[in-house]
Amino acid sequence: MWMDHPGWVLFGTWVAALFTLGIATFLYKDNPVYKFCEAVFVGISAGYWFVSYFWQTLLPKLGYPFYAGVKTVFVGPAEWGWLVLLIPGTLGMMMLLRLVPKAGWIARWPLAFIVGYTAGLRLITFLQSNAMTQLQNSVQPVVRYNESGQFLGWESFNILLVTVGTFAGLFYFFFSQEHKGVFGRVARVGTWFLMITFGAAFGYTVMGRMSLLIGRLDFLLADWLHLIR
Amino acid sequence: MAENPTEMKPGLFDRLMRIDRRVIFIFISVALIVPLFFNISQRIQVSPEVQMLNDAMNKVPDGGLVLFAMDYDPPSAPELQPMAVAAFKVALAKKFKMVIIGLWPQGPMQANMAFETATHDPRFKDVKLTYGVDYVNLGFQSGNEAVIQKMGSDIPTTFPRDYAGTPVDQLPLMKGIKNLGNFDFMVNISAGYPGTREWVQFGADRFGLKMVSGSTAVQTTEMSPYVGKQLLGLMGGMRGAAEFEQVSGYPGRAIKFMVGQSVAHVIVIVFIVIGNIAYFATRKRKGA
Numbered sequence: 001m002w003m004d005h006p007g008w009v010l011f012g013t014w015v016a017a018l019f020t021l022g023i024a025t026f027l028y029k030d031n032p033v034y035k036f037c038e039a040v041f042v043g044i045s046a047g048y049w050f051v052s053y054f055w056q057t058l059l060p061k062l063g064y065p066f067y068a069g070v071k072t073v074f075v076g077p078a079e080w081g082w083l084v085l086l087i088p089g090t091l092g093m094m095m096l097l098r099l100v101p102k103a104g105w106i107a108r109w110p111l112a113f114i115v116g117y118t119a120g121l122r123l124i125t126f127l128q129s130n131a132m133t134q135l136q137n138s139v140q141p142v143v144r145y146n147e148s149g150q151f152l153g154w155e156s157f158n159i160l161l162v163t164v165g166t167f168a169g170l171f172y173f174f175f176s177q178e179h180k181g182v183f184g185r186v187a188r189v190g191t192w193f194l195m196i197t198f199g200a201a202f203g204y205t206v207m208g209r210m211s212l213l214i215g216r217l218d219f220l221l222a223d224w225l226h227l228i229r
Numbered sequence: 230m231a232e233n234p235t236e237m238k239p240g241l242f243d244r245l246m247r248i249d250r251r252v253i254f255i256f257i258s259v260a261l262i263v264p265l266f267f268n269i270s271q272r273i274q275v276s277p278e279v280q281m282l283n284d285a286m287n288k289v290p291d292g293g294l295v296l297f298a299m300d301y302d303p304p305s306a307p308e309l310q311p312m313a314v315a316a317f318k319v320a321l322a323k324k325f326k327m328v329i330i331g332l333w334p335q336g337p338m339q340a341n342m343a344f345e346t347a348t349h350d351p352r353f354k355d356v357k358l359t360y361g362v363d364y365v366n367l368g369f370q371s372g373n374e375a376v377i378q379k380m381g382s383d384i385p386t387t388f389p390r391d392y393a394g395t396p397v398d399q400l401p402l403m404k405g406i407k408n409l410g411n412f413d414f415m416v417n418i419s420a421g422y423p424g425t426r427e428w429v430q431f432g433a434d435r436f437g438l439k440m441v442s443g444s445t446a447v448q449t450t451e452m453s454p455y456v457g458k459q460l461l462g463l464m465g466g467m468r469g470a471a472e473f474e475q476v477s478g479y480p481g482r483a484i485k486f487m488v489g490q491s492v493a494h495v496i497v498i499v500f501i502v503i504g505n506i507a508y509f510a511t512r513k514r515k516g517a
Contacts, residue, residue, distance in 0.1 A: 027251065027254050028251065052334045053371075056334060056369060056371055057371040061371065121374070121375075125374075125430040125431065125434075125435075126430070128430070128434055128435075129429055129430040129434045129455075129459065130430075130454075133434060133458070133459060134454055134455075137457050137458055137459075197450065200450050201447075201450040201451075204446040204447060204449050204450055204465065204466060205446065205447050206494070206497060207446040207466050207467065207468060207490065207494070208308060208445055208446035208447045208466055208467075210257075210261070210467075210489075210490050210493050210494070211307045211308045211446065211466060211467040211486070211490065212304070212305075212307055212308070213257075213261060214261055214265075214307055214467070214486045214489055214490065215306065215307025215308075216307075217258075217261055217262055217265065218265065218307070218482075218486070221262070221265055227266070228265050228266055
């Protein structure tokens with residue numbers, strides 16, 4: 001393919017490197033170079049997703065089957081299963097009416113369909129996977145032994161910690177009683193567990209952002225400047 | 230203008246409280262760049278979650294049918310690509326039959342890149358793979374969790390063609406694959422929605438798919454509760470990738486990058502400590 005030509009690869013690498021540096025200039029302060037790179041990125045992203053959805057969703061899921069179905073009516077033998085595509089097609093067009101101020105309210109109907117469908121689908125799965133199954137996984141004997149009957153201290157401690165954390169966390173989210181006395185103290189333990197969880201999540205987020213930065217630095221130093229292998 | 234004699238000269242802690250964020254950026258940049266120039270590595274302690282993942286993959290019989298769902302895109306590649314490469318290397322070593330899909334448009338492309346990197350490992354130079362027989366890439370399919378739901382009952386109609394447009398009934402590997410129940414195992418590399426959560430909810434819990442996951446660091450704490458019965462192992466972020474490279478015996482880029490990552494973390498911790506000391510010291514003085 002023409003894109004694999006070394007000249008184009010080199011050109012692409014330079015463009016990517018210069019835009020990376022352009023975006024990085026924001027670390028010093030906001031500036032026109034950063035604004036330019038940001039605008040180009042937003043524009044290209046919007047264009048990419050539009051093209052992607054058009055070719056990978058709209059045409060294969062609606063356009064091509066619709067065309068093939070209509071064709072059978074004229075060429076034969078006629079098939080009528082394609083008529084069902086009129087429903088999503090119409091809902092999709094109703095959604096686009098948001099762009100027309102006077103008819104914008106019509107877009108609420110397909111939106112209501114999406115909300116209803118998603119809520120129905122997710123309600124069951126979350127109840128099954130995030131509530132029932134995890135509840136089942138949490139109810140375990142706190143004292144653990146291995147197959148030869150040896151006490152497993154660390155595993156037992158871990159399960160005890162999970163049990164205490166689950167109970168205390170649930171107490172914290174019990175708002176129909178004032179958090180005072182023993183109830184309040186248990187709820188406070190729940191707060192600590194929540195804080196530790198948020199801290200762990202923040203720590204992971206920092207690691208994630210560092211990883212992205214390492215990826216960019218590796219690109220600049222290896223692929224662009226060839227300073228490292 | 231004459232200096233106000235009543236104005237206190239800023240002390241060390243005051244200056245630390247007003248430290249320019251760009252100073253921190255420089256420290257972090259140096260910490261990340263310098264290790265890249267040296268061939269140094271650090272000891273990687275393998276976590277139970279990654280050990281479980283490796284054990285689960287090794288329990289799959291040689292030549293087993295494995296589904297690879299690559300649900301990520303280039304922005305997440307620094308964290309997730311090393312996981313994908315290492316997972317493919319394990320798959321090559323165990324001669325798995327691989328079916329690759331993506332619920333993210335760029336996922337299958339990332340999978341191709343990871344697969345190519347894995348096959349270029351000198352340890353697999355004698356491995357002869359035939360597309361359509363040993364592995365297939367069915368490409369992207371839009372529909373998020375609905376795709377997984379449909380795969381539970383009928384894969385050929387969910388993915389009628391592969392990545393290159395070949396009808397699946399012309400691919401020998403796809404003959405006999407009807408639904409998710411035909412797979413021995415699944416590896417999901419996920420950067421968000423749709424991803425591991427949806428595969429657990431629809432693939433594992435509903436259709437009994439045995440699966441492991443590699444996820445971005447940001448969503449690791451959300452996926453951790455699934456580890457056990459729902460998820461047979463989890464790699465979280467670059468650290469998880471490095472652990473998997475270590476335990477699987479295929480060291481790669483994640484291990485290389487972990488040195489810089491660790492140094493940068495130490496610097497962040499040092500700045501947090503300095504910031505807190507300065508905060509309490511200046512607060513105490515203001516209170517006095």
